[in-house]
Amino acid sequence: MSKEVSIIGAGIAGLTLAISLHTQGIPCAVYETRPEPQNIGGAVMLSPNSLKLFDDMGIYDGLKRLGYSFDSLYFRDLAGSLKETYPFGSVERHGYSGLRVYRFELIDLLLEKFNANNIPIHFNHKFSHVVSESEDTVTWQLVDGTTKTSSLLIGSDGIHSRVRKYMYPDLSPKFTGIAGITAAVPTANLKLPCPDYKMPVTIMSPSHGAFVIAPQKQDGSEVLIGKQMRMAELSREGWEKFYADKDAATAFLRENAEVFGDIAVTATEDIPHEHTNIWPFYVIPELDSWSSDNRRVLLVGDSAHAVPPSSGQGISQAVEDVVMLAILLGKGRGEKKDLGWWQSFRQNRIEQILLLNARIDRRRLPKINGSEEQDDDEQGFDLDWLYGIDAVTEVEKYVSGS
Incomplete structure (x- = not known):
């Protein structure tokens, strides 16, 4: 079925991408190595930038019923004195408080959307390799030898992505x-x-x-x-x-x-x-391109970049990735310059978040004697740039040329 978009990986990025593509009227199917939905990992942090997108999908109310809501993280010294406050959400400022919810509960809510919308998902289907791609289609194979042809193949299969190996065979996570x-x-x-x-x-x-x-x-x-x-x-x-x-x-x-x-x-x-x-x-070393030369193979989430958990932004950034991509494709904007804009926008966000991670890591690791690490405690945390984004509006602005 050459018009179908094939998504490799049924993690949060892959499931969210499929729902977003379905909303745009783009047929898609998800293929997952595991024999059943993932019930692994602990709770995850979700901030206003992703919660707004989950709200648009109709699952925020379910998340709120299941998760722990909070607005701030507190940094204290050993005497108990408050040294810093790290904002993680605010209904008044950003429309949503931060939320901590178990990963499997989020996945269950996404799968409910799959069932309600009859989005195909195939478990126990392990991706093997890309066979070939043309200007219009990509042919790829499962490990059992089954060959499929799709309009796009999108790797959302994590930091050790097998799809990424097609584009970057010698690259390894760092x-x-x-x-x-x-x-x-x-x-x-x-x-x-x-x-x-x-x-x-x-x-x-x-x-x-x-x-x-x-x-x-x-x-x-x-x-x-x-x-x-x-x-x-x-x-x-x-x-x-x-x-x-x-x-x-x-x-x-x-x-x-x-x-x-x-x-x-x-x-x-x-x-x-x-x-x-x-x-x-x-982390993933910065990639030259998140799409193949013919633009039939794309990477999203941890397959394209990886955000360690220090700032609690890994899932939120993957969700931003896929929602923006789905809207772009839904508007018929999948050319090289369009995907280049999307990657550049997303990469700039990732770079800022990796710097934020480094600041938090300096607070959570023992100081190294003789280290030249700068003490930036006095800077505080102003995260309006992080939570204030409207991913949907950003794509619409690009498409309209404004």
Whole structure:
């Protein structure tokens, strides 16, 4: 079916892209390696720039019923003094509070839209390679040997994208030298400094890094706890051992907990292994193009760029990617210059967010002796540029030439 857009990957980016294309009247289908919908990963952060787009899709009310709403993240020193406030949303300022919701719950809401709109999704279909492409179509193959022809093939298959290998066979994700270790524990376990203690909070220590606590679930009855570490990159086998060693992960979370106070000590006393996650921070070197020479193969989300979780923008940026792309294609603007504008607009956003990530990482990692890292605490966080964007309007402005 050559008019169909084929999307590889049924993560949040792929599902959101399919719904957005359907809204534009563009037929599409999603192909996913796993045999069933993903029920992996913990809770994710969503900010006003993506929540507006989810609202347009009709799933925001469902997200709000499931997630924990908040407006700010707080940075405190070991004495408990408030050092900085990081805005994450505001109904008055940006139309939405920030939201923390489990990834699988977001995926379930997206899949409800699939069912309601009869959008095809094929599980247990693993992409193999691109066979050929012309000016109008792309032919590609699944690992079982099935060959398909589509108008477009869009890779939303993550940071280790197989689709990207077609365009960049020698490119590999780049490890940043940072990993995050997190766990989920009941909020009732925590001994709070005071009854009205504000969270999410990052408790900072110059010599020991930071201890992060972020409520999740609609009633805030559970919290994520987490710390970041500097480390060298491991081999594939090394990462597998690292992921599997939950005892080491919980030991790292407990290490120096007393430095961060009773709240950290009580948070780490009972950590279920099944609620522990290990997340190495990888990025994608900036790509020359997110589309192939004939523009029949495109990359979105983590396949095109990767945003480590420090600023909570990974999903929001992927959603911006795909909504803007779908509107552009829906208006018949898929030529080289159009895709070039889209990539440039998106890449500029990603670069700004990676700089924001670096600022946050400096607050969450132990300071290195003799480091020339600048202390930018006095700058504060003005994030109107991040939350104030209207992705739909930006495409319409481009198309109209204004």
